[in-house]
Amino acid sequence: MATKLLIIGGVAGGATAAARARRLDEHAQIILFERGEHISFANCGLPYYIGEVIKKREDLLVTTVEKFRDRYNIDVRIFSEVIAINIKNKQVKVKNIKTGETYKESYDKIILSPGAEPVKPPFKGIELDNIFNLRTIPDSDLIKAHVDTKRPESAVVVGGGFIGLEMAENLVHRGVKTTIVEMLDQVMAPLDYEMAAIVHAHLKKNGIMCELGNGVESFSKKGDRTIVVTNKGHSIECDMVILAIGVKPENRLAREAGLKIGKRGGIKVDATMRTSNPNIYAVGDAVEVKDFVTGLPTMTALAGPANKQGRIAADNALGRKSMFRGTLGSAVVKVFDLTVASTGASEKVLKRNNIPYLVSYTHSGSHASYYPGATIMSIKLVFSPSSGKILGAQIIGMEGVDKRIDVLATAIHGAMTVYDLEELELAYAPPYSSAKDPINIAGFVATNILKGDIETINWDDLGDLNRNQTILIDLRNKDELDTAGVIEGALHIPLNELRQKLPELDKEKDYIPFCAVGLRAYIGHRILVQNGIQSKSLSGGYKTYLGAKEKIMEESPHTHIWLGE
Numbered sequence: 001m002a003t004k005l006l007i008i009g010g011v012a013g014g015a016t017a018a019a020r021a022r023r024l025d026e027h028a029q030i031i032l033f034e035r036g037e038h039i040s041f042a043n044c045g046l047p048y049y050i051g052e053v054i055k056k057r058e059d060l061l062v063t064t065v066e067k068f069r070d071r072y073n074i075d076v077r078i079f080s081e082v083i084a085i086n087i088k089n090k091q092v093k094v095k096n097i098k099t100g101e102t103y104k105e106s107y108d109k110i111i112l113s114p115g116a117e118p119v120k121p122p123f124k125g126i127e128l129d130n131i132f133n134l135r136t137i138p139d140s141d142l143i144k145a146h147v148d149t150k151r152p153e154s155a156v157v158v159g160g161g162f163i164g165l166e167m168a169e170n171l172v173h174r175g176v177k178t179t180i181v182e183m184l185d186q187v188m189a190p191l192d193y194e195m196a197a198i199v200h201a202h203l204k205k206n207g208i209m210c211e212l213g214n215g216v217e218s219f220s221k222k223g224d225r226t227i228v229v230t231n232k233g234h235s236i237e238c239d240m241v242i243l244a245i246g247v248k249p250e251n252r253l254a255r256e257a258g259l260k261i262g263k264r265g266g267i268k269v270d271a272t273m274r275t276s277n278p279n280i281y282a283v284g285d286a287v288e289v290k291d292f293v294t295g296l297p298t299m300t301a302l303a304g305p306a307n308k309q310g311r312i313a314a315d316n317a318l319g320r321k322s323m324f325r326g327t328l329g330s331a332v333v334k335v336f337d338l339t340v341a342s343t344g345a346s347e348k349v350l351k352r353n354n355i356p357y358l359v360s361y362t363h364s365g366s367h368a369s370y371y372p373g374a375t376i377m378s379i380k381l382v383f384s385p386s387s388g389k390i391l392g393a394q395i396i397g398m399e400g401v402d403k404r405i406d407v408l409a410t411a412i413h414g415a416m417t418v419y420d421l422e423e424l425e426l427a428y429a430p431p432y433s434s435a436k437d438p439i440n441i442a443g444f445v446a447t448n449i450l451k452g453d454i455e456t457i458n459w460d461d462l463g464d465l466n467r468n469q470t471i472l473i474d475l476r477n478k479d480e481l482d483t484a485g486v487i488e489g490a491l492h493i494p495l496n497e498l499r500q501k502l503p504e505l506d507k508e509k510d511y512i513p514f515c516a517v518g519l520r521a522y523i524g525h526r527i528l529v530q531n532g533i534q535s536k537s538l539s540g541g542y543k544t545y546l547g548a549k550e551k552i553m554e555e556s557p558h559t560h561i562w563l564g565e
């Protein structure tokens with residue numbers, strides 16, 4: 001008997017599962033239910049369609065219902081919402097959204113891929129017009145029509161996650177002055193603060209105001225305009241609001257069918273993507289999966305995992321064994337001409353879960369410095385202090401960031417260590433990289449830390465130091481201090497003069513050498529310790545310090561002048 005497979009949700013996970021299922025089993029009866037009008041559309045492209053970077057609406061349609069029917073012989077039913085699953089009778093109830101009619105359909109196996117819906121907190125005034133969410137093509141039509149016809153002067157984007165950032169950038173492209181209101185003290189929650197701080201500065205440079213650590217209290221109207229009142233009591237007048245606060249799994253169908261749901265609302269699945277019912281699989285934004293690094297339950301709203309899980313669920317539903325080993329949450333986002341990317345665990349996640357870690361910061365050229373156009377990329381590597389296993393990475397820069405984060409995601413997936421990064425032989429020619437790629441450099445620095453060749457101190461430890469005992473040494477050249485600024489109170493000894501000045505240093509004190517990005521601090525550290533002087537170098541140098549400065553000032557207001565006191 002041919003397997004009757006029902007797939008609920010026809011976009012990232014669902015459409016992939018359907019196509020895979022057909023390739024595996026030509027005889028299966030496959031029905032794909034989609035509540036909306038479109039299947040397999042490019043939700044990731046929606047902000048760029050609104051920004052008119054993607055010019056044609058039809059380019060968002062990765063495939064059409066007709067193509068899917070013709071190529072895969074799949075019974076695609078759009079405007080069809082599955083409203084109940086009867087596990088006992090192995091039937092689902094389907095509602096035709098257009099006519100309101102309902103009917104039942106039997107099944108052997110189900111793959112659920114219902115996705116996640118935008119969070120809409122019960123803010124006062126949330127039902128007012130000109131407040132938009134973005135999930136579907138019709139949502140993007142509404143936003144685009146508003147921008148095209150109403151010509152808004154200003155907008156507020158609530159939420160500084162990747163959809164919020166992409167929307168903010170695209171609104172700016174359309175000439176709309178934009179403010180991001182974000183409850184956390186940083187945008188891009190997967191990043192650690194000091195890395196996000198680089199993004200904050202870039203948003204500001206591109207004319208986007210950020211209200212950080214400040215949530216929305218209410219919305220109201222003033223004529224045609226919308227007033228956004230924040231928790232801190234600020235009133236921001238604007239012509240439109242985009243809500244991009246986050247998403248929550250669409251779990252109603254699964255919950256009502258009695259499937260197990262995790263604490264944060266994700267449908268529980270095992271490594272084969274099977275739910276608590278042996279005939280029902282679930283994938284994508286709606287499920288709770290294992291975090292590849294921490295092993296803890298997690299949820300990721302990303303297209304990559306949804307697609308892979310769709311494939312795995314189809315394999316298993318049709319009798320082939322396939323496993324999902326966990327998610328790294330690898331993500332990349334464009335913020336104007338900056339690329340921001342992360343993979344694996346952040347420092348804050350490891351800290352929260354009491355998992356031991358060390359970090360290194362490196363700031364390397366995207367390609368050989370003598371070839372025109374090289375820019376700096378900042379890499380934060382998080383690794384195990386015992387084994388050197390790579391636990392996570394965050395990279396920000398203008399060029400080549402996507403390639404490096406993918407190398408590191410691959411390395412984490414392959415359980416590689418920072419010692420392996422030293423050895424990786426990566427392709428090099430001057431326009432693309434350096435003979436020592438930024439990934440190698442990150443590996444060298446992390447390995448130096450593990451081998452004890454360098455002891456480091458992180459920016460967020462500066463505030464805890466005994467100010468009478470510890471002295472910062474700025475190893476940069478005078479002209480760099482003049483152009484980039486200083487950490488007040490730091491002793492200035494350019495690296496090339498350090499050996500001569502050694503007799504002036506106090507062996508009873510602790511020294512913190514730093515430079516612009518860390519290389520000269522490493523050399524300085526080696527000179528100091530081999531001359532019997534206590535030293536820990538400032539990880540990531542002045543560049544990382546500068547990014548995190550606001551936070552340092554907030555938490556430890558005297559840090560920047562502590563040597564002067």
Ligand SMILES: Cc1cc2nc3c(=O)[nH]c(=O)nc-3n(C[C@H](O)[C@H](O)[C@H](O)COP(=O)(O)OP(=O)(O)OC[C@H]3O[C@@H](n4cnc5c(N)ncnc54)[C@H](O)[C@@H]3O)c2cc1C
Pocket residue numbers: 008009010011012013014033034035036043044045046047080081082083113114115116134135136163250253283284285286300301302303304306
């Ligand atoms: C604006 C935007 C930008 C994004 N950008 C990126 C990006 O750059 N990179 C990235 O990795 N991810 C991005 N994502 C996230 C990515 O799109 C999702 O992670 C991915 O689509 C999840 O796939 P899914 O199959 O779980 O859910 P979806 O793709 O959301 O599909 C779920 C579908 O199920 C349908 N459905 C739900 N319930 C039922 C039901 N009962 N009956 C019938 N149909 C139902 C829904 O109508 C929906 O169409 C973005 C998302 C958005 C909204």
